[in-house]
Amino acid sequence: MTQGSARLATERAASGAGRPRTRISALRSGWPLMLRATAALAPTPVTVWAARSTEAARVHLAAGAAGPLGGDRLRLEVHVGGGSALVLGEIAPTLLLPGPHGAESRLDVRIHVEPDATLAWLPELVIASRHCRHATDVRVVLESGARLLLHEEVLFGRHGEPSGRYRQRIRVETVHGPLYDQELNAGPDAPGWDGPAVTAGHRAAGTVLVVDPLPAAGQDPGAGDTEGGGQPGREPHRTRPGHAPRPGSRTCPTAAREPGTALMRLSPDSALVSALAPDTTTLRRRLDRAVAHLLRPHDQDPAAPEPLGV
Amino acid sequence: MSGNRSAPAAPTAALLMLADGRFPAGGHAHSGGLEAAVAAGRVVDTTTLEAFLRGRAATSGATAAAFAAAACTAAGSGSAKTADTGRTAELDTEYEARTPAPALRAASRKLGRQLLRAARTIRPAPALDALAAALPAGPHQPVALGTVAHTLGLGPHAAAAAALHDAVTGPATAAVRLLGLDPFAVHAVLARLAPELDRLADAADAHAAGTPAHALAAPAAPLLDIFAEHHATWEVRLFAS
Amino acid sequence: MRPDHDDPETQQAHSHPLPGRNAGRLARIPGRPLRIGLGGPVGSGKTALVAALCRSLAGEVRLAVVTNDIYTTEDADFLLRNGVLPTERVRAVETGCCPHTAIRDDISANLEAVEDLEHSLPPLDLVLIESGGDNLTATFSHGLVHHQIFVIDVSGGDKVPRKGGPGVTSSDLLVINKTDLAGQVNADLAVMARDAEDKRGDLPVRFLSLVEDPQAHDITAWVRERLGEDG
Numbered sequence: 203m204t205q206g207s208a209r210l211a212t213e214r215a216a217s218g219a220g221r222p223r224t225r226i227s228a229l230r231s232g233w234p235l236m237l238r239a240t241a242a243l244a245p246t247p248v249t250v251w252a253a254r255s256t257e258a259a260r261v262h263l264a265a266g267a268a269g270p271l272g273g274d275r276l277r278l279e280v281h282v283g284g285g286s287a288l289v290l291g292e293i294a295p296t297l298l299l300p301g302p303h304g305a306e307s308r309l310d311v312r313i314h315v316e317p318d319a320t321l322a323w324l325p326e327l328v329i330a331s332r333h334c335r336h337a338t339d340v341r342v343v344l345e346s347g348a349r350l351l352l353h354e355e356v357l358f359g360r361h362g363e364p365s366g367r368y369r370q371r372i373r374v375e376t377v378h379g380p381l382y383d384q385e386l387n388a389g390p391d392a393p394g395w396d397g398p399a400v401t402a403g404h405r406a407a408g409t410v411l412v413v414d415p416l417p418a419a420g421q422d423p424g425a426g427d428t429e430g431g432g433q434p435g436r437e438p439h440r441t442r443p444g445h446a447p448r449p450g451s452r453t454c455p456t457a458a459r460e461p462g463t464a465l466m467r468l469s470p471d472s473a474l475v476s477a478l479a480p481d482t483t484t485l486r487r488r489l490d491r492a493v494a495h496l497l498r499p500h501d502q503d504p505a506a507p508e509p510l511g512v
Numbered sequence: 513m514s515g516n517r518s519a520p521a522a523p524t525a526a527l528l529m530l531a532d533g534r535f536p537a538g539g540h541a542h543s544g545g546l547e548a549a550v551a552a553g554r555v556v557d558t559t560t561l562e563a564f565l566r567g568r569a570a571t572s573g574a575t576a577a578a579f580a581a582a583a584c585t586a587a588g589s590g591s592a593k594t595a596d597t598g599r600t601a602e603l604d605t606e607y608e609a610r611t612p613a614p615a616l617r618a619a620s621r622k623l624g625r626q627l628l629r630a631a632r633t634i635r636p637a638p639a640l641d642a643l644a645a646a647l648p649a650g651p652h653q654p655v656a657l658g659t660v661a662h663t664l665g666l667g668p669h670a671a672a673a674a675a676l677h678d679a680v681t682g683p684a685t686a687a688v689r690l691l692g693l694d695p696f697a698v699h700a701v702l703a704r705l706a707p708e709l710d711r712l713a714d715a716a717d718a719h720a721a722g723t724p725a726h727a728l729a730a731p732a733a734p735l736l737d738i739f740a741e742h743h744a745t746w747e748v749r750l751f752a753s
Numbered sequence: 754m755r756p757d758h759d760d761p762e763t764q765q766a767h768s769h770p771l772p773g774r775n776a777g778r779l780a781r782i783p784g785r786p787l788r789i790g791l792g793g794p795v796g797s798g799k800t801a802l803v804a805a806l807c808r809s810l811a812g813e814v815r816l817a818v819v820t821n822d823i824y825t826t827e828d829a830d831f832l833l834r835n836g837v838l839p840t841e842r843v844r845a846v847e848t849g850c851c852p853h854t855a856i857r858d859d860i861s862a863n864l865e866a867v868e869d870l871e872h873s874l875p876p877l878d879l880v881l882i883e884s885g886g887d888n889l890t891a892t893f894s895h896g897l898v899h900h901q902i903f904v905i906d907v908s909g910g911d912k913v914p915r916k917g918g919p920g921v922t923s924s925d926l927l928v929i930n931k932t933d934l935a936g937q938v939n940a941d942l943a944v945m946a947r948d949a950e951d952k953r954g955d956l957p958v959r960f961l962s963l964v965e966d967p968q969a970h971d972i973t974a975w976v977r978e979r980l981g982e983d984g
Contacts, residue, residue, distance in 0.1 A: 383726070393567065393569070395567060476737055627861075
């Protein structure tokens with residue numbers, strides 16, 4: 203049994219002239235969770251989004267051992283300081299394996315994003331191998347003006363094998379209260395999990411959650427605000443003219459054209475993409491397309507239909 | 513004395529009325545995602561229906577049960593006259609966070625408003641007025657259900673049982689209408705699900721009182737969410753959700 | 754969420770022993786619109802009549818429409834396409850394959866739609882609630898509407914009034930529609946009028962041909978009378 207705890211923190215670097223930068227103020231690996239500061243690679247829509255107002259620090263998580271194995275207790279703490287930006291990636295997929303005594307492995311992730319800070323967390327695929335027993339628990343607290351992009355994918359069993367027991371809870375709280383709280387349960391203990399209400403036998407599932415309360419730089423933040431807030435159950439919120447593209451919309455072409463995907467507005471400032479697919483390549487393509495739609499450059503008309511369909 | 517032989521029975525007549533599909537709170541027009549599942553070719557017969565219902569009960573059914581039970585307990589707490597609307601509003605917010613699909617949020621609030629409207633006529637009670645005042649846009653359906661259950665003299669276990677009953681009988685009835693399935697075969701499915709529904713109601717009941725709202729169950733059903741969002745864009749549909 | 758039956762006198766009225774035309778009549782609540790239901794079999798011309806009423810009452814009455822089509826928005830779309838009412842004045846209610854349930858057994862979705870219209874478009878004088886096409890037994894609950902119009906048409910044959918059913922016998926107004934087709938389908942209007950009177954006593958019956966009378970003058974006049982009543 204392994205117990206590992208890693209901690210990562212960033213802060214906004216004092217800068218004279220030019221764009222503000224992000225400094226890594228804590229980088230403590232806890233075997234097998236190894237943290238590595240990395241150089242920026244070619245920009246992606248996500249890294250461009252993350253670095254919108256502050257140059258983002260880049261860190262990768264590398265597993266120092268196989269697993270997690272049953273019985274492991276792992277913990278990752280991420281603290282993104284006010285005004286800073288962090289892109290946290292992962293080197294390789296995670297293969298969840300059973301331990302010798304059938305004990306549950308656990309990964310607890312605690313994320314705190316301070317005011318006006320940004321986190322893009324892009325863990326690699328998690329594979330719930332046969333007979334594994336694992337629980338991931340992710341808690342995110344977003345302070346005022348904080349931005350988040352959280353991408354996760356899971357594959358239910360390696361090729362040709364049934365899924366092990368897998369639980370993954372993700373909870374995001376903002377200053378307005380709980381925004382998102384969902385636990386995906388798969389494997390032998392979860393009734394109906396592979397049936398037509400939950401995954402319908404799709405082997406891969408994933409979500410991308412985007413919270414982005416900031417108006418696009420250089421645009422009038424107040425114009426044409428018609429959003430009611432506090433009126434759930436009424437018409438979906440409309441895109442604000444003069445704002446950065448609001449994440450998600452009921453009429454988004456992604457929902458209309460992609461059979462296993464939905465782009466869902468959670469609040470005026472946040473959206474969830476949820477996708478199911480027969481394989482991880484298709485899943486990644488569906489999620490990436492939806493993310494590109496969500497994060498497309500702000501000078502495009504947010505209301506214009508995006509040619510997402512095949 | 514005969515009273516020594518068994519504990520006082522839990523009220524049943526009010527529970528049967530509340531859980532009855534004929535209770536006029538608008539549930540008949542909702543298929544619980546079944547219409548979209550049928551259109552996607554995912555539910556075609558009683559076997560696939562059973563898998564659908566099993567998954568629905570364990571996910572959105574379990575969430576509804578947890579929140580109905582907790583709302584029932586909250587309605588019974590506080591002073592004798594006024595319910596604990598702070599806790600009730602918190603439950604409503606937490607349920608919202610567990611319902612990512614806007615179409616399902618809208619359907620839940622609509623059903624909550626309709627249930628509250630019906631209940632305020634059928635059995636007016638201060639707790640119902642307090643709920644309407646605390647959540648002017650309408651409470652989520654499980655929150656309304658739990659509060660209504662309390663005003664009918666029911667406890668959290670009964671509220672959870674009603675939520676789970678509703679979670680499976682709505683789609684089951686829709687399957688009979690949409691697929692022309694044999695109603696006996698469909699009820700055989702429901703009978704097989706009964707022990708699981710009881711187990712889920714027990715679990716919901718166990719967390720009705722002491723568990724903080726944020727720690728209540730949050731089981732996800734990605735496909736129900738995706739179905740709901742696609743369904744909401746259809747130009748022609750028979751069911752509201 | 755506002756209870757619709759909060760008037761104690763209404764509660765009294767619900768226990769009225771007679772199953773006839775005045776049993777459980779919904780009381781008018783001052784400041785809230787008159788609600789008139791339009792029911793009848795599929796294809797009898799309910800939507801066309803609603804459109805005609807909207808046109809002929811436009812500018813005179815602040816009105817809105819709730820449709821209960823089997824296919825959700827079909828009727829609402831007809832009204833919108835024909836430019837009879839702007840989008841915000843039409844609400845479509847899904848009925849889950851059971852249009853009669855939504856207007857009779859479980860009226861909550863319709864009450865919700867009415868209240869939604871009242872809330873978003875105050876003040877309203879009149880809400881027309883069109884049922885989904887159903888059969889001769891479908892009628893509106895007295896909890897939902899103040900008056901109901903039942904629409905049949907001559908192409909179903911002149912036996913329809915004789916067959917009766919609650920729509921024919923006890924609706925507040927029976928409309929026998931498409932009289933311009935009577936000759937083509939060998940329907941005898943005199944027989945229909947006589948049978949309807951047999952079934953309905955002194956309750957009114959009106960013949961209608963929207964081809965000949967696109968404004969539906971008689972029906973409009975009847976609706977105006979209802980609007981003028983104190984309720």
